[in-house]
Structures are given as C-alpha cells and as structure tokens.
Amino acid sequence: MTSTGAPPFLIGEAMVGGYGGADILNGCTIAVEKGEIAVIVGPNGAGKSTAMKAMFGMLDLRTGGVRLGGEDITRLRPQERVAKGMAFVPQTENVFPSMTVEENLEMGAFLRRDDFSPTMEQVYSLFPVLKDKRRQPAGELSGGQRQQVAVGRALMTEPSVLLLDEPTAGVSPIVMDELFDRIIDVARTGVTVLMVEQNARQALEIADRGYVLVQGANRFTGSGKELLTDPEVRSTFLGG
Numbered sequence: 001m002t003s004t005g006a007p008p009f010l011i012g013e014a015m016v017g018g019y020g021g022a023d024i025l026n027g028c029t030i031a032v033e034k035g036e037i038a039v040i041v042g043p044n045g046a047g048k049s050t051a052m053k054a055m056f057g058m059l060d061l062r063t064g065g066v067r068l069g070g071e072d073i074t075r076l077r078p079q080e081r082v083a084k085g086m087a088f089v090p091q092t093e094n095v096f097p098s099m100t101v102e103e104n105l106e107m108g109a110f111l112r113r114d115d116f117s118p119t120m121e122q123v124y125s126l127f128p129v130l131k132d133k134r135r136q137p138a139g140e141l142s143g144g145q146r147q148q149v150a151v152g153r154a155l156m157t158e159p160s161v162l163l164l165d166e167p168t169a170g171v172s173p174i175v176m177d178e179l180f181d182r183i184i185d186v187a188r189t190g191v192t193v194l195m196v197e198q199n200a201r202q203a204l205e206i207a208d209r210g211y212v213l214v215q216g217a218n219r220f221t222g223s224g225k226e227l228l229t230d231p232e233v234r235s236t237f238l239g240g
C-alpha cells in the first residue's frame, strides 16, 4: 500500500512455489508503483529469477498471486500478460544470436498488428549503437550491446511494465552505468521497471524501492536509500 492507500501497480503477493520439488519462493512479496523503479537483490540461488518468472507467468504459484493495475493476472499465460502490458528480459538467452539486431527487435513486436516502426526508431534513439549495427547478427555484438538489444526487444511491445533480470550482468562498470542511465530514461517515460541486480549497490542507488530476497522470502524492504544506509544490509549484502 502507498501512503494514499492505492494498491501497487504491479504486485506479486505472498508468492509460494517452485519447479515441482521443494518450494523456491517461500511467501515473498514484490511490488512496484507506477513509473517507479524497484530492484530485487540477494545472494545466488535466493529465488530472484524465480520470482520474476512467477510474476511473468512462467511458473505456477502454489499459493499467492500477481496483480497488475488492480487486476488478478495469476492465472494468465506469459503471452496474455504481454497483451496486458508486461515485458520480460530473462537473465540468459535473451537475444537470438544468429538473427540481426533489427530482426531481434522485429521479433519483440510479433504480437503487434499496427505499424511498429516509430517504436523501433525510439529504441534506436535510446540505443544509437544498435542503429549502426542493425544489420549485424546480435551474437557478434559485445555483452553490453546484446543487453541493449534484449531491452530494446522488450520495449517493442510498448510495455507499461518492464521486468529485467540482471540487465548489467557481465558488463564493464562504464557500460553498467550507461545501461542504468538508459533504464532511468525508460522509467521517466512512465514505464514501470522491476529488475533483479547483482550490482546491488549501484542498482539500489537508482531504486525507488528495494527488496533483499533470501531463500525465497523478504529479508529487507525499503527505499533504495534506506537499504543502502542500513548497517545490516551493508555488512551482509553490500560488502560493508
């Protein structure tokens, strides 16, 4: 709940579930307000990617639910959630390496029946290097450029919510800063952003809300600033 009492724009509430064996998500709740950036951090194997998959409908919850704009979408397939305005960039295999940059972006627009060329121009103005490389196979690009393709592909549906699982994985600090700046740009256009980040400190610096997830449960929740200054969060999860 916000101070106004309005429900969050996107919420995965009391999520419990996994991949058929033991539960991976043990009741965690993740929420993000419209136009804000929320960040999930936590140790390897905490269930961060699983939580993202659950919110996108790639994982059936045993209990708990997901609501978008007040609507219960718990039972919707991922494709139906895309139609509702969600876009998801998975942690791995998030581009088609043998396809060109432009073909990757076209794939992102596969659900659209209207003219998506203005959206492609927007993606190219956000990531100018992709326009230069639009005829090149995505697999030939640098790691940071491939992540731009993945984010750009997700933007092709003009989503209202963008889910990003470790968008800065494996990139240099400079490229990471640039990607975060572009993610801020996207959020400023009104897109709600929920992302998982390994670069916890830098991600929390741009986060309106942060979640520390441990063993599928909420360990700490607060504004990005609150988590960055919390002594326990600092010593345990941010390296002091």
Ligand SMILES: Nc1ncnc2c1ncn2[C@@H]1O[C@H](COP(=O)(O)OP(=O)(O)OP(=O)(O)O)[C@@H](O)[C@H]1O
Pocket (backbone or CB within 6 Å): 019, 024, 042, 043, 044, 045, 046, 047, 048, 049, 050, 051, 091
């Ligand atoms: N497809 C799968 N089938 C079975 N178990 C899985 C699957 N994917 C992940 N797991 C298990 O679920 C747990 C949580 O994994 P998850 O990928 O959600 O963690 P994470 O917090 O994203 O970790 P990382 O920081 O390494 O990305 C782990 O124990 C993992 O082995």
Ligand SMILES: [Mg+2]
Pocket (backbone or CB within 6 Å): 048, 049, 050, 091, 165, 196
């Ligand atoms: Mg993960």
